[in-house]
Amino acid sequence: xxxxxxxxxxxxxxxxxxxxxxxxxxxxxxxxxxxxxxxxxxxxxxxxxxxxxxxxxxxxxxxxxxxxxxxxxxxxxxxxxxxxxxxxxxxxxxxxxxxxxxxxxxxxxxxxxxxxxxxxxxxxxxxxxxxxxxxxxxxxxxxxxxxxxxxxxxxxxxxxxxxxxxxxxxxxxxxxxxxxxxxxxxxxxxxxxxxxxxxxxxxxxxxxxxxxxxxxxxxxxxxxxxxxxxxxxxxxxxxxxxxxxxxxxxxxxxxxxxxxxxxxxxxxxxxxxxxxxxxxxxxxxxxxxxxxxxxxxxxxxxxxxxxxxxxxxxxxxxxxxxxxxxxxxxxxxxxxxxxxxxxxxxxxxx
Amino acid sequence: xxxxxxxxxxxxxxxxxxxxxxxxxxxxxxxxxxxxxxxxxxxxxxxxxxxxxxxxxxxxxxxxxxxxxxxxxxxxxxxxxxxxxxxxxxxxxxxxxxxxxxxxxxxxxxxxxxxxxxxxxxxxxxxxxxxxxxxxxxxxxxxxxxxxxxxxxxxxxxxxxxxxxxxxxxxxxxxxxxxxxxxxxxxxxxxxxxxxxxxxxxxxxxxxxxxxxxxxxxxxxxxxxxxxxxxxxxxxxxxxxxxxxxxxxxxxxxxxxxxxxxxxxxxxxxxxxxxxxxxxxxxxxxxxxxxxxxxxxxxxxxxxxxxxxxxxxxxxxxxxxxxxxxxxxxxxxxxxxxxxxxxxxxxxxx
Numbered sequence: 001x002x003x004x005x006x007x008x009x010x011x012x013x014x015x016x017x018x019x020x021x022x023x024x025x026x027x028x029x030x031x032x033x034x035x036x037x038x039x040x041x042x043x044x045x046x047x048x049x050x051x052x053x054x055x056x057x058x059x060x061x062x063x064x065x066x067x068x069x070x071x072x073x074x075x076x077x078x079x080x081x082x083x084x085x086x087x088x089x090x091x092x093x094x095x096x097x098x099x100x101x102x103x104x105x106x107x108x109x110x111x112x113x114x115x116x117x118x119x120x121x122x123x124x125x126x127x128x129x130x131x132x133x134x135x136x137x138x139x140x141x142x143x144x145x146x147x148x149x150x151x152x153x154x155x156x157x158x159x160x161x162x163x164x165x166x167x168x169x170x171x172x173x174x175x176x177x178x179x180x181x182x183x184x185x186x187x188x189x190x191x192x193x194x195x196x197x198x199x200x201x202x203x204x205x206x207x208x209x210x211x212x213x214x215x216x217x218x219x220x221x222x223x224x225x226x227x228x229x230x231x232x233x234x235x236x237x238x239x240x241x242x243x244x245x246x247x248x249x250x251x252x253x254x255x256x257x258x259x260x261x262x263x264x265x266x267x268x269x270x271x272x273x274x275x276x277x278x279x280x281x282x283x284x285x286x287x288x289x290x291x292x293x294x295x296x297x298x299x300x301x302x303x304x305x306x307x308x309x310x311x312x313x314x315x316x317x318x319x320x321x322x323x324x325x326x327x328x329x330x331x332x333x334x335x336x337x338x339x340x341x342x343x344x345x346x347x348x349x350x
Numbered sequence: 351x352x353x354x355x356x357x358x359x360x361x362x363x364x365x366x367x368x369x370x371x372x373x374x375x376x377x378x379x380x381x382x383x384x385x386x387x388x389x390x391x392x393x394x395x396x397x398x399x400x401x402x403x404x405x406x407x408x409x410x411x412x413x414x415x416x417x418x419x420x421x422x423x424x425x426x427x428x429x430x431x432x433x434x435x436x437x438x439x440x441x442x443x444x445x446x447x448x449x450x451x452x453x454x455x456x457x458x459x460x461x462x463x464x465x466x467x468x469x470x471x472x473x474x475x476x477x478x479x480x481x482x483x484x485x486x487x488x489x490x491x492x493x494x495x496x497x498x499x500x501x502x503x504x505x506x507x508x509x510x511x512x513x514x515x516x517x518x519x520x521x522x523x524x525x526x527x528x529x530x531x532x533x534x535x536x537x538x539x540x541x542x543x544x545x546x547x548x549x550x551x552x553x554x555x556x557x558x559x560x561x562x563x564x565x566x567x568x569x570x571x572x573x574x575x576x577x578x579x580x581x582x583x584x585x586x587x588x589x590x591x592x593x594x595x596x597x598x599x600x601x602x603x604x605x606x607x608x609x610x611x612x613x614x615x616x617x618x619x620x621x622x623x624x625x626x627x628x629x630x631x632x633x634x635x636x637x638x639x640x641x642x643x644x645x646x647x648x649x650x651x652x653x654x655x656x657x658x659x660x661x662x663x664x665x666x667x668x669x670x671x672x673x674x675x676x677x678x679x680x681x682x683x684x685x686x687x688x689x690x691x692x693x694x695x696x697x698x699x700x
Contacts, residue, residue, distance in 0.1 A: 020654040021647070027380075027638070027661065050625065050650040058628055058646060066642040275400065278408055288377070292416040296408060297371070300400040304370045307657050311377065 002038070002192075002223050002245075004070040004122035005162050006062060011223065011244035012332075014230055014325045015040045015072060016251055016318050020049070021065040023318075024252045025310040028067045034287060034315045035322030038070040040247045043116055044079035048098050048105075052118035060120030072247070073121040075112045075154075077168075078196065078227070081130040089129055091146065109153035117163065125194060126154040128168040133201040140172035144181045151188055164191035166225060172197055173206050175213045182217035192223035195243075199228045208237060215242040232261070232324055233348060236341045239328050251321055255313035258302040261320050265349030267295075269313070274299040287319035288312075352388070352542075352573050352595075354420040354472035355512050356412060361573065361594035362682075364580055364675045365390045365422060366601055366668050370399070371415040373668075374602045375660040378417045384637060384665045385672030388420040390597045393466055394429035398448050398455075402468040410470030422597070423471040425462045425504075427518075428546065428577070431480040439479055441496065459503035467513065475544060476504040478518040483551040490522035494531045501538055514541035516575060522547055523556050525563045532567035542573035545593075549578045558587060565592040582611065582674055583698060586691045589678050601671055605663035608652040611670050615699030617645075619663070624649040637669035638662075 002009045016023045016031060019042045023031045031039065041061060046052060058064040061071055080087050080094045087096035093108030107115075112127035127150050129143040147170045158165050167190035171177030185193055195214055198207045211226070218224050223244045229235070230248020238246060251261065260267040262282040269281070280290035281298065289298075289312040301309035331340035352359045366373045366381060369392045373381045381389065391411060396402060408414040411421055430437050430444045437446035443458030457465075462477035477500050479493040497520045508515050517540035521527030535543055545564055548557045561576070568574050573594045579585065580598020588596060601611065610617040612632040619631070630640035631648065639648075639662040651659035681690035 020650075020656055022651060022654075022656050022658045025657045025661075027658065028642070029638070030377075045654075049654055050646070054626055054646065054650075057626060058644065064644075064647055066647075276404055276407060288379070292378070294408065294414075296400070296404065297414055297416075300370075300404075301372060304372075304395075304399055306370055306372050307375045307660065308372045308377065310657065311375075311661070 002070070002123075004164070006068060006070045006122050007037075009037045009070055010329060012235070012239050012325050012328055013038060013245055014235065014321045015245065015247040017042070017247055017249045018065065018067070019249070020045050021055070021061060023314070024256065025307065025314050026252075028065065030288075030311070030315055031067070031318065032069065034318040035326070036069075036318055037322075038072060039067060040072045040074065041065075041119070041121065042076070042079060043073045043112060043119065044076035044107075046073075046119060047076065047107075047115050048100055052115045056118040056120070062120065070123065071121040072123040073116045073119050073125065074227070075116065075125040075127040075168075076107050077112070077125075077128040078130050080107060091149075093127070094129075109150040110157040113154045113157040113165075117159065121163065123164045123166060123192065124158075126151040126165065126167050126190070128170060128196055130170065130197045130200070131172050133173060135172050137174055137177075140174055141177055144170040144172070144177050148181065148184050151185060151190075155188060155190070166190050166192040166194050166223075168194045168196040168227070169214055169218070170197045171210070171214075173202055173210065175209065178210050178214045179217060182214045186218050190222070192225060193218045194225040194227050196227045198226065199234070204237075208241070211238065211241040211243070230321065232263070232321070232344070233350065235321070235325060236328060236344060239332070240337065240341060246325075251317035252314045255317050256310045258309060258313070260313055261317045263320070263324070263344065264347050269295055269299050270302050271299070281313075281316050282320060285316065285320060285323075287316050289316040289319075352420070354514065356418060356420045356472055357387075359387045359420055360679060362585070362589050362675050362678055363388060363595055364585065364671050365595065365597040367392070367597055367599045368415065368417075369599070370395050371405070371411060373664070374606065375657065375664050376602075378415065380638075380661070380665055381417070381668065382419065384668040385676070386419075386668055388422065389417060390422045390424065391415075391469070391471065392426070392429060393423045393462060393469065394426035394457075396423075396469060397426065397457075397465050398450055402465045406468040406470070412470065420473065421471040422473040423466045423469050423475065424577070425466065425475040425477040425518075426457050427462070427475075427478040428480050430457060441499075443477070444479075459500040460507040463504045463507040463515075467509065471513065473514045473516060473542065474508075476501040476515065476517050476540070478520060478546055480520065480547045480550070481522050483523060485522050487524060487527075490524055491527055494520040494522070494527050498531065498534050501535060501540075505538060505540070516540050516542040516544050516573075518544045518546040518577070519564055519568070520547045521560070521564075523552055523560065525559065528560050528564045529567060532564045536568050540572070542575060543568045544575040544577050546577045548576065549584070554587075558591070561588065561591040561593070580671065582613070582671070582694070583700065585671070585675060586678060586694055589682070590687065590691060596675075601667035602664045605667050606660045608659060608663065610663055611667045613670070613674070613694065614697050619645060619649050620652050621649070631663075631666050632670060635666065635670060635673075637666050639666040639669075
């Protein structure tokens with residue numbers, strides 16, 4: 001259970017991503033009806049547009065975007081890392097060029113924390129340095145150590161009690177660096193602990209190995225959050241290893257490509273095979289989309305370039321994922337998680 | 351009041367357009383919550399994609415698109431007319447090239463009626479020939495006379511009792527041709543009568559003059575439908591002249607351009623002036639958008655190319671229009687329509 005000023009959330013939990021203060025193609029009401037209880041927004045994007053001061057003046061992110069449940073903001077670290085050649089990292093912070101207009105900006109641990117305080121999310125993240133996969137041991141160690149120094153600076157910079165600050169474990173694909181990072185981060189007594197720098201291109205086995213060394217070193221009584229992971233297999237493997245929180249753009253991004261997520265795997269509804277398939281996207285699903293529309297209709301919307309296709313598939317994909325996590329929660333309660341996972345993988349094509 | 355197999359609709363009424371079996375950017379639930387009670391779909395588009403046989407196999411348009419209220423389909427005549435050089439009209443019908451893939455097709459009065467019967471709308475329209483503005487007297491007269499001959503063929507072609515067939519008055523900008531068309535169309539005893547070929551570029555005064563000669567010749571006891579008109583001023587001027595039904599793409603098209611329709615006129619929310627305007631799109635409006643979001647937020651969504659902008663503005667624009675029509679209905683009931691119109695125009699900037 002995660003308690004926030006905007007309500008409590010049962011764990012494990014999946015958070016849909018609302019990059020620019022909107023879960024793409026959905027109203028907040030649709031997000032809620034799809035089963036989401038907490039969402040993520042991106043500090044980097046909102047800092048650039050509309051600007052955190054505008055959001056602050058609007059009364060904070062909840063009011064600005066019309067979402068009254070809990071919100072988590074990332075620190076901007078991963079987005080700046082993703083800019084590649086457009087950014088330069090020093091001990092002070094990360095200097096980067098805006099992807100919108102090329103203007104120069106600098107995010108430091110203190111500034112990233114201040115921006116997140118202006119946005120007003122319930123959970124905010126420490127500013128971290130992520131490395132690509134593969135990266136050398138020395139480079140990975142240096143970024144991990146800097147992330148620890150930055151984490152302390154974020155902790156000092158944060159004011160007030162309303163927002164929970166989470167630390168982020170780094171250490172790339174190196175077990176000893178992950179362990180060192182996890183111990184040091186846990187020792188800083190954050191409200192929760194995240195694992196960053198995974199799902200950046202490494203094989204699944206590497207991710208699992210890193211989780212296996214990291215999670216046991218993070219306090220069980222505080223939320224453990226695996227950043228950027230949200231596929232069905234990623235979630236169940238994460239929960240098996242003790243993860244409580246997940247986020248991913250997969251649900252809405254694949255929806256915009258015409259793809260549905262189901263317990264059996266992905267379904268590309270552009271496929272001509274669905275032209276006269278009058279069954280729902282996923283049999284037995286109780287989402288608005290599956291209760292009211294057919295594969296045939298959604299394929300038509302995709303073909304006709306109608307925005308409603310993205311909306312209906314986003315609703316389904318978020319519902320399917322939150323339902324999957326709810327089922328995992330039930331399996332945990334009945335002590336049958338391993339069996340749940342095995343049965344899931346029997347039918348899942350990825 | 352219009353009675354259909356999918357419920358009754360009070361008049362005057364505004365119908366949002368769902369060209370390709372979707373009111374763009376909205377779920378059917380959002381369309382209904384925005385206040386719409388009947389929608390229009392386009393035969394030309396659905397004939398080409400997904401094909402009327404697919405819609406028939408799906409169980410008809412209502413089931414296919416998840417809209418359980420009344421639906422009106424146009425005949426395809428106006429869309430084919432809009433193809434310009436891509437179509438050729440003969441006494442038999444209209445031959446045209448698909449705007450999607452250039453394939454050749456032929457719509458005749460009989461075939462257009464059959465397609466509409468396959469789609470299964472509650473109200474279907476006679477296949478007509480529209481002329482551009484300005485058009486010569488002879489050309490306009492010939493198209494008007496052909497429309498009458500085609501109307502008879504549609505009437506003969508139609509089978510069953512579930513669908514109401516409406517005739518369409520043509521006659522361009524010529525009062526005597528309009529009168530002749532109205533008398534002959536009225537004489538054919540359709541379930542309702544539409545006025546086509548207006549709002550195609552002629553000055554407002556011409557439209558009003560044509561309505562003034564046409565409407566009195568159409569039976570009062572049957573719905574009178576002004577096709578393609580749905581601006582606030584167009585609606586109130588139409589109702590003053592006896593029109594019961596309106597449709598327009600304005601509400602959803604302007605929404606996708608970032609424009610809100612209000613009682614005072616259009617509001618372009620791209621404007622930088624709205625960056626920190628934390629008031630609703632329209633003061634006093636009770637739509638989902640105005641109850642939950644600000645001009646500042648919607649401007650942000652537009653700037654950030656977020657689909658939700660089109661959704662939220664479509665909800666507002668449809669709600670604002672249906673509310674406008676509801677207010678007109680109240681004004682009629684209290685015999686104060688002329689005063690309502692005068693007060694409306696005092697504040698309206700178009």
